[in-house]
Amino acid sequence: MSRSEPVEASNFIRNIVEKDVAAGKNDGQVVTRFPPEPNGYLHIGHAKSICLNFGTAGRYDGRCNLRFDDTNPARESEEYVEAIKDDVSWLGFEWSELRHASDYFDELYEFARELIRQDKAYVDSSTAEEVREMRGSLTEPGTPSPYRNRSVEENLDLFQRMKEGEFDDGEHILRAKIDMASGNINMRDPTLYRIRKVHHVRTGDKWSIYPMYDYTHCVSDAIEGITHSLCTLEFEDHRPLYDWVLDELKTPCHPQQIEFARLSLEYTMLSKRRIIQLVEDGHVHGWDDPRMPTIIGMRRRGYTPASLRDFCERIGITKNDAWIEMAVLETCIRDQLNKEAPRRMAVLDPIKVTITDLPEDHEQIFSFANHPQDDSAGTREVPFTREVFIDRDDFAEVPPPKYQRLVPGGEVRLRGSYVIKCEEIIKDDDGQVLELRCTHDPDTLGKKPEGRKVKGVIHWVSATHGIPAEVRLYNPLFTLPDPTKADSLAEAINPESEVVLSSCVVEPALQQASAEQHFQFERIGYFVADRRDHSAEKPVFNRTVTLRDTWAK
């Protein structure tokens, strides 16, 4: 292999799966699952897991299930399961089967009775407080519960009565009987079932006991024939328990749990708890606020499924606690939109330019390519008139060094049109520029000007044909690369994270824009018609990302 050929980066999970497939383990099958708890909206960190699970299965012609880990009815809701399904589909993945942990409640209950019969589980009637005290600490072993040696018969009886609702929340729990002195606290007789007299969306009031994650997850994996159970690093020391349950239960298959590092993204918070807080405290407008790291928020911001998948591929899968720079994400969306987004002109902060040597009723229709490198994207018509708008920062009375735009007495190219020269500045009483009066060189349409160089090119919109629009600019939601380092959430919020511009003018072709359509506003950035607020009557565009800008601002 020559060194110049790009090599597809592997990752340790791919290597393990590859080896297993080659060795014929699990009959060469690969079965994974994406197992969210339906207690919130998915975010970019989940996208990493989704791409890993669906991607790994897809790579080896395997299957990937979508499984809702709905074992805690107190905090889960149907709204979230629907949202999660939408997000996974939108990302471009199809689950092999849609399952719920609650589908297995009966089996789970029977397996638990089996553990009791084997004297591997017991009903503990201690209070939550007592259980915590008896668990010991990180450095001290725990002490056995006084209920640890209840007879199998008594445990079976109590467990059944727990199930039948005879007891109140907290009166008893079912615990695994493992090792109260284990260095791994998860092995100090972990809770398997707790009493929760809560209505469950799918099982209704059938159950008054609900199984815990550690017990449910491994059994669910085994029931579904999962071969590789991929989860994040914090579950590493749960793996001995995962294996213990499956070994004791002698399930027909024993999936391999493999852990990888969760995503950390600069200027972003990716913990469900904090994301909920952003919404509840009103720091953002909702779960789908374009500044949110949620899939639905990023979608509204203008990120595409392909760009998110590309991102997940680029960041890799390891066990390192890595912090990804925003630039990686931005590159992914720019890469895709550069190839696909039609170009348009939009003026965000308009100043009127009158081309004085053109007649009042001058009107010319230009045909502009929708894409400079892709003829198949076609063309659109752009009207040119005596009065146009340009962006305020494309004119400078006192230009900074290397400024290539319009200055008093200077020339600039109106993109796709003529070279104009600024002859006169009209200001209001406060010194604010109201209008620029310019002349044009009629011999510069599609031609370089004679005898001089005009370096700058600026975008514009006909003042008579342009249409008003609202444009929302988005910046990082937080001012700190790691916002959790701030004293409070409020303190970490970037006050400039959302800037709403309500008097923008965009070219007429944008009148046809439909919600969720992507564009490049030339020289500015990539924008998307807002999926909620945009309409032909009141166009609203969100800035997805700026264009790369190598000019020191």
Place this chain on the structure above:
RNA sequence: UGGGCCGUCGCCAAGCGGUUAAGGCACCGGGUUUUGAUCCCGGCAUUCGGAGGUUCGAAUCCUCCCGGCCCAGCCA
């Protein structure tokens, strides 16, 4: 003197005893360009957290040390 895990370029990340230590992002040049965009070309780790050791040969094996992350829910 609890247990588990991680340290390869500014940020990611390949590498699995013999390579001039991949690639991407970022950055720095230079060229093309009616988007300061795109595109193209070039540069960017004598060194793999540190110190010892094993070996003809170590980022890869061993030992110790240093730094970082996770765990004491009847959450997931």
